[in-house]
Structure formats: structure tokens, C-alpha cells
Amino acid sequence: MISVWVELNDKSYPIFLHDNWNNLFQEALVYLCRKSCSLRGKKMLIITDENVYDLYHNPVKQAFSSWGIEVVTSVVPPGESSKSLQQAEKLYTAALQANLDRHSLITALGGGVIGDLAGFIASTYMRGIPFIQIPTSLLAQVDSSIGGKVAVNHPSAKNVIGSFYQPECVLMNVAALKTLTGREFSSGMAELIKHGIIRNEAFLTWLEANQAALAARENSLLAQAIHRSCEIKSEIVKRDERETGLRAVLNFGHTVGHAIEAASGYETFTHGEAVSMGMIVEAHIARLLGLISPEYLSRILKILAGADLPIVLPDLDNRLLLKWMQHDKKNVQDRVVFVLPTAPGKAEIFRDVQIDVVLEALDAARQE
Ligand SMILES: NC(=O)c1ccc[n+]([C@@H]2O[C@H](COP(=O)([O-])OP(=O)(O)OC[C@H]3O[C@@H](n4cnc5c(N)ncnc54)[C@H](O)[C@@H]3O)[C@@H](O)[C@H]2O)c1
Ligand SMILES: [Zn+2]
Structure with a gap:
């Protein structure tokens, strides 16, 4: 096909x-x-x-x-x-x-x-x-x-x-x-949506327009979504196979997502669910830093919620989450590295995000 x-x-x-x-x-x-x-x-x-x-x-x-x-x-x-x-x-x-x-x-x-x-x-x-x-x-x-x-x-x-x-x-x-169970399907949708957010606004818009048919797992539409997503990931891997630079953008949502997985003991959330909440927190960081507009943050929330993914951070202690973020293997020396959205279809690596901003974003992501 x-x-x-x-x-x-x-x-x-x-x-x-x-x-x-x-x-x-x-x-x-x-x-x-x-x-x-x-x-x-x-x-x-x-x-x-x-x-x-x-x-x-x-x-x-x-x-x-x-x-x-x-x-x-x-x-x-x-x-x-x-x-x-x-x-x-x-x-x-x-x-x-x-x-x-x-x-x-x-x-x-x-x-x-x-x-x-x-x-x-x-x-x-x-x-x-x-x-x-x-x-x-x-x-x-x-x-x-x-x-x-x-x-x-x-x-x-x-x-x-x-x-x-x-x-x-x-x-x-x-x-x-x-x-696949509904939860496992949604978990995969988180990574698919991530590819649109970090690399391709047209794909993000297409995903928004076809969300209902994708949720119904219509074969030809799913194949199109997977095909586009594979193209985006393989284009990034081709340019940076060993993650010395660009490939790190694939980690959008993962600094916080991994911390949520670790702090909740890996049993409570699927990987995609943790990444969904991680993308929300990191999008809040981007908004607090003035990198994206509140409207774009709402757009990210809406598409993740539409894929049946969790968008409100669970009750996990901020200090515990911070501790795990500081453990993340992507970190260089003691600074926490974040991949943040800067525009629809674009993300960049930021190495010096202030802890206060991270805490504010964690709190913002707990509000419904
Ligand atoms: N190598 C990488 O670049 C990379 C990237 C992202 C995630 N990962 C890893 O992937 C893992 C998560 O993958 P996952 O979410 O696929 O988890 P998984 O492999 O545990 O699969 C999820 C569940 O779905 C079941 N399943 C799989 N296919 C099915 C099907 N067609 N029908 C019914 N059930 C099916 C499995 O038995 C399992 O219970 C993590 O270990 C993560 O670290 C690796
Ligand atoms: Zn992942």
C-alpha cells in the first residue's frame, strides 16, 4: 500500500x-x-x-x-x-x-x-x-x-x-x-500528535480535521496518519541518527512525561498518557516564557483531549517531579533540558529554564 x-x-x-x-x-x-x-x-x-x-x-x-x-x-x-x-x-x-x-x-x-x-x-x-x-x-x-x-x-x-x-x-x-485497547490506542496518538506539534503544522491541522475517523480506526485514514508520522520521524532520524542535536526535538513532552512515569511508579499511566501530560506542562512553560500564545496552548490541549488523553496533571508532589526531571538522561551537567514549542509545527531545545517557571507550569497544568 x-x-x-x-x-x-x-x-x-x-x-x-x-x-x-x-x-x-x-x-x-x-x-x-x-x-x-x-x-x-x-x-x-x-x-x-x-x-x-x-x-x-x-x-x-x-x-x-x-x-x-x-x-x-x-x-x-x-x-x-x-x-x-x-x-x-x-x-x-x-x-x-x-x-x-x-x-x-x-x-x-x-x-x-x-x-x-x-x-x-x-x-x-x-x-x-x-x-x-x-x-x-x-x-x-x-x-x-x-x-x-x-x-x-x-x-x-x-x-x-x-x-x-x-x-x-x-x-x-x-x-x-x-x-488494541482504547487506552493503548490513545497512547500511540500522543506520539503521533507530538510529531505534528514539533515538525509539521499541516499534519497537525489534518489530525484535528480527521480526529473522529481516526478514533474509529478507519484503515485507510490510519494508514495515512502513520505514513506521515513515519516520514516525519525518519526525516529527523536521517539528519541526526545518534541524537547529537536535532533528534532531541522528539523528546517534546518527555522531560516531564518521564518524571510523571517515574514519580507514579510506571504502573499508573501508559507512556503516551504521561507524554500527553508532559506536553501540556511543557506547553505551559513555553507560554510562560512568551514563546507561544495562549490560543496555541488551548489548541494543544484540545487535540490531546480529543484523542482521549489526560490533560490535567495528577496529584504528584512538585519536588518529586523536579527531582526526576533533574535525573533525566538528556540533561547535560546540572541543567534541565526542555524541548519547547515555539510555533505550530516548530520546537526548539532550551537549556536554561528557571525552576520557578517549571513550578508555575506544573501548577497551571493542575487546573482544569
Ligand atoms: N525505541 C524507541 O525509540 C522508543 C520510543 C518510544 C517508546 N519506546 C518504548 O516502547 C515501550 C512502550 O511501547 P507500547 O506502548 O507499544 O507498549 P507495549 O509493548 O507494552 O504494548 C502495549 C500493550 O498492548 C499489547 N498489544 C500490542 N499490540 C497489540 C495489538 N495489535 N492488539 C492488542 N494488544 C496489543 C501488548 O501486549 C501490551 O499489553 C516502552 O518500553 C518505551 O520505552 C521506545
Ligand atoms: Zn515517547
């Missing part, structure tokens, strides 16, 4: 986007055969979680098996706790037991947790083996499967053990999003 080429010199790869498995795998087969001659006889470890296994493992395994690949599957419990070194060790054992070698493949079938975990295994097993992403959550399709960040968590910090590792290709089936 549609594809996006992620341009990264010798690590470039395609994202194939369809509304059914058959077409998706047909297109992927043509591409992979052209790239690596023969897939017949190769071994593959599919890594998935229990929910996605029940829903989508069969068609995916059948497609790879029909290409002559020897497929084994490891199923992990759903949820963030699977992004651990303990889980990684179990997966290395599974890869060794299945005799995966340097020419074998690892496939991530699932949401962002599975993409990050399976990508981390692929990047380290035998110093790195080829990797295919099949993201099945909206968040994974618009965000985590693009750009090559792979990681597991340490008990005291998220995503601190990882690397940059690009897949061979990314296969997205928009029809698979039908089975």
Missing part, C-alpha cells in the same frame, strides 16, 4: 505499510530476497508477548515458514517488566538452543516493549545479527520501531542499557491496530 524509506547511508531500510498480512509479506519477501539472495534454510527467532502471540503469531510464522525459514518463537509476559536483563538472558538461551548463528534473524512481533527488547537481543547476540520489526501497537508503528533505539531497563532507570541498531525492514499492518 505505502512505504517509507529510512535513509541512513549503508543502514537504510524500508517501512512497508499495508492493511493485511498477505500483501505485507509479499512485498517484504521481494525486498529481502533481493537484498540477501536466499532466505531458505535460515533460522529465525520470533520474540513476542502473550497477548500478541494469541492474536498474530500464526499468520506471521506461516509467512516466514513458507519462505523456507526455520522459525522458533519465544513468548514473554506482556508489559514493561519484560524489558529486563533477566528476560534478555532467557532469550539468549533460547537463541543458543535454537542454534542461531550470525546469519540467522530475529523478529520483534509486538509493541514497543518487544521492539526494544528483541532489538537489544539482536544487537548483542553474536555481536549483532539481522533484525526485522513487526510493530503491532500504534505507539510502536509511529515511534519506537523507527530510528533504531533498542534497550532494556535497569531496576533504577529506564532504557539505560542499550544501543542504536537498525532493522533490515519494518512491516506494519494497520489492521492489527483494531485489537
Whole structure:
């Protein structure tokens, strides 16, 4: 149906986007055969979680098996706790037991947790083996499967053990999003809306105009939204693969969002919900600094609320939130770094925001 080429010199790869498995795998087969001659006889470890296994493992395994690949599957419990070194060790054992070698493949079938975990295994097993992403959550399709960040968590910090590792290709089936819960769907919408806010006002306006049909998960409209979003993220990654500058704009909403996740113990909110509230607080900071108008702040609030995302900050202690913001791994020395909107479709990095302004924005974001 549609594809996006992620341009990264010798690590470039395609994202194939369809509304059914058959077409998706047909297109992927043509591409992979052209790239690596023969897939017949190769071994593959599919890594998935229990929910996605029940829903989508069969068609995916059948497609790879029909290409002559020897497929084994490891199923992990759903949820963030699977992004651990303990889980990684179990997966290395599974890869060794299945005799995966340097020419074998690892496939991530699932949401962002599975993409990050399976990508981390692929990047380290035998110093790195080829990797295919099949993201099945909206968040994974618009965000985590693009750009090559792979990681597991340490008990005291998220995503601190990882690397940059690009897949061979990314296969997205928009029809698979039908089975996501409303909360998980909204969570992905937060990152999609973020892409409009930071980079493309026309996309933001389009999202506003099509909000109801998107919420109804109409395939062709969803595919258009995901396609635009993938283009925006991959254009940013192409210009700054290792986040030495521009790529940091993708962190809009995340300085505060990560602090909300950490301060509430990671169980209360999904990542997208925390990022939604984080975007609100950071948009308040931008308004207090005179970077954006009150009208644009209202526009941001309205589009997030329209996607069923939380827009009022929960009752978390300001000092605790500040402590976590100061821990953020994006910080350089002791200053808190914020990405702030400066106009519709534009965001910039600010390194010296006064703590008083942050506190005022946190309080403003608690008012309905
Ligand atoms: N690598 C990156 O650049 C990057 C970017 C953003 C987020 N992330 C990471 O992504 C993770 C969050 O990803 P997520 O929100 O996809 O979480 P997730 O992988 O936990 O998936 C959310 C839930 O949806 C279920 N699910 C997935 N696809 C489904 C489907 N089609 N139908 C029904 N249920 C389905 C999963 O089993 C899980 O219960 C976090 O660990 C975060 O750190 C990484
Ligand atoms: Zn995010």
C-alpha cells in the first residue's frame, strides 16, 4: 500500500505499510530476497508477548515458514517488566538452543516493549545479527520501531542499557491496530500528535480535521496518519541518527512525561498518557516564557483531549517531579533540558529554564 524509506547511508531500510498480512509479506519477501539472495534454510527467532502471540503469531510464522525459514518463537509476559536483563538472558538461551548463528534473524512481533527488547537481543547476540520489526501497537508503528533505539531497563532507570541498531525492514499492518485497547490506542496518538506539534503544522491541522475517523480506526485514514508520522520521524532520524542535536526535538513532552512515569511508579499511566501530560506542562512553560500564545496552548490541549488523553496533571508532589526531571538522561551537567514549542509545527531545545517557571507550569497544568 505505502512505504517509507529510512535513509541512513549503508543502514537504510524500508517501512512497508499495508492493511493485511498477505500483501505485507509479499512485498517484504521481494525486498529481502533481493537484498540477501536466499532466505531458505535460515533460522529465525520470533520474540513476542502473550497477548500478541494469541492474536498474530500464526499468520506471521506461516509467512516466514513458507519462505523456507526455520522459525522458533519465544513468548514473554506482556508489559514493561519484560524489558529486563533477566528476560534478555532467557532469550539468549533460547537463541543458543535454537542454534542461531550470525546469519540467522530475529523478529520483534509486538509493541514497543518487544521492539526494544528483541532489538537489544539482536544487537548483542553474536555481536549483532539481522533484525526485522513487526510493530503491532500504534505507539510502536509511529515511534519506537523507527530510528533504531533498542534497550532494556535497569531496576533504577529506564532504557539505560542499550544501543542504536537498525532493522533490515519494518512491516506494519494497520489492521492489527483494531485489537488494541482504547487506552493503548490513545497512547500511540500522543506520539503521533507530538510529531505534528514539533515538525509539521499541516499534519497537525489534518489530525484535528480527521480526529473522529481516526478514533474509529478507519484503515485507510490510519494508514495515512502513520505514513506521515513515519516520514516525519525518519526525516529527523536521517539528519541526526545518534541524537547529537536535532533528534532531541522528539523528546517534546518527555522531560516531564518521564518524571510523571517515574514519580507514579510506571504502573499508573501508559507512556503516551504521561507524554500527553508532559506536553501540556511543557506547553505551559513555553507560554510562560512568551514563546507561544495562549490560543496555541488551548489548541494543544484540545487535540490531546480529543484523542482521549489526560490533560490535567495528577496529584504528584512538585519536588518529586523536579527531582526526576533533574535525573533525566538528556540533561547535560546540572541543567534541565526542555524541548519547547515555539510555533505550530516548530520546537526548539532550551537549556536554561528557571525552576520557578517549571513550578508555575506544573501548577497551571493542575487546573482544569
Ligand atoms: N525505541 C524507541 O525509540 C522508543 C520510543 C518510544 C517508546 N519506546 C518504548 O516502547 C515501550 C512502550 O511501547 P507500547 O506502548 O507499544 O507498549 P507495549 O509493548 O507494552 O504494548 C502495549 C500493550 O498492548 C499489547 N498489544 C500490542 N499490540 C497489540 C495489538 N495489535 N492488539 C492488542 N494488544 C496489543 C501488548 O501486549 C501490551 O499489553 C516502552 O518500553 C518505551 O520505552 C521506545
Ligand atoms: Zn515517547
